[in-house]
Amino acid sequence: MLQRPGENNPWEPNHREPNPQQHDDPNAEPREPSNYFRAGRFYCVETICAPCGVVVAWTKxxxxxxxxxxxxxxxxxxxxxxSRPDYICIDKGCQVLATAVANGSWEIWKKTTRFIVDAYHYINHRGADFLCQKYCNPSPGDGSAPNLVVIAYDKNGRPYLKRAFNTLSLPSFLFFRSSQDDSLDTCRLAVCFPQTATHME
Known part of the structure; x- marks a missing residue:
């Protein structure tokens, strides 16, 4: 059956357009449509990866x-x-933290895990978002997360703190994956740093 732009079948929703929400905008929970009779399409694939790049889990x-x-x-x-990691780095880490505090699930997570954001997100939010600045810094220099920073030396031999993990290393894989699948609008990244490193011989 051919359809012209803007034309819907009787069983399809009348309002069909791209999601106008910007990525960093707060999310309202999506409204339930009156029916689901339309082509299968997913908003995004959420991928959990280890720091080495291995995909731990994913979902649509x-x-x-x-x-x-x-x-x-x-x-x-x-x-x-x-089973929980010490750190979960996700581009929406500050929104996830705020939601966890609001809905009470933070009581479960705060014992084991710290939510941080990727470096790009932190740079864009650090001036305007106090929650992001205070609690989601990917490389805090105050000693609150010593596993996230290492001491490096500049060309004059002076020590400085540097991020221990590149939180921006995996989006190229995810971008490539999303470009191969027309049913996906976006891909997102969550990187989890395990509590203890296991040595395999």
Whole structure:
């Protein structure tokens, strides 16, 4: 069946347009449509990767990449305190943290995990967003997260603190993956730093 632009079948929603929300805008939970009779399409793929780049888990989000969806996904992947990583780095880390505090799930996560944002997000938010600046810094220089920074030396031999992990290293893989699948609008990245490193011989 051919359709002209803007033309819908009787069973399809009348309002069909791209999601106008900017990535860093707060998410409202998506409204439930009256029916689901339309071509399968997902909003994004959420991917959890280890610092080395290995994909730990992934899922498709049908309607939005809301902080609630992210927290539910993380809860399924890390159901126990022992399984949870020390750090979860995600571009919406400050929104996920705010949602966790608001809905009470922070009581579960605060014992084991710190939510941080990638360096690009932090640079864009550090002046305007106090929560992001105070609690989601990917390389705090105040000693609050010594595993996230290393001491490096400049050309004059003076020490300075440097990020221990490149939080921007995996988006190229995810961008390539999303460009291969027409049913996906976006891909997002969550990098988890494990509590203890395991040595395999």
């Amino acid at each position: 989000f049908a309607k939005s990449e809301s902080p609630t969806n992210i927290l539910n996904f993380l809860g399924k992947i890390y159901p126990t305190e022992e």
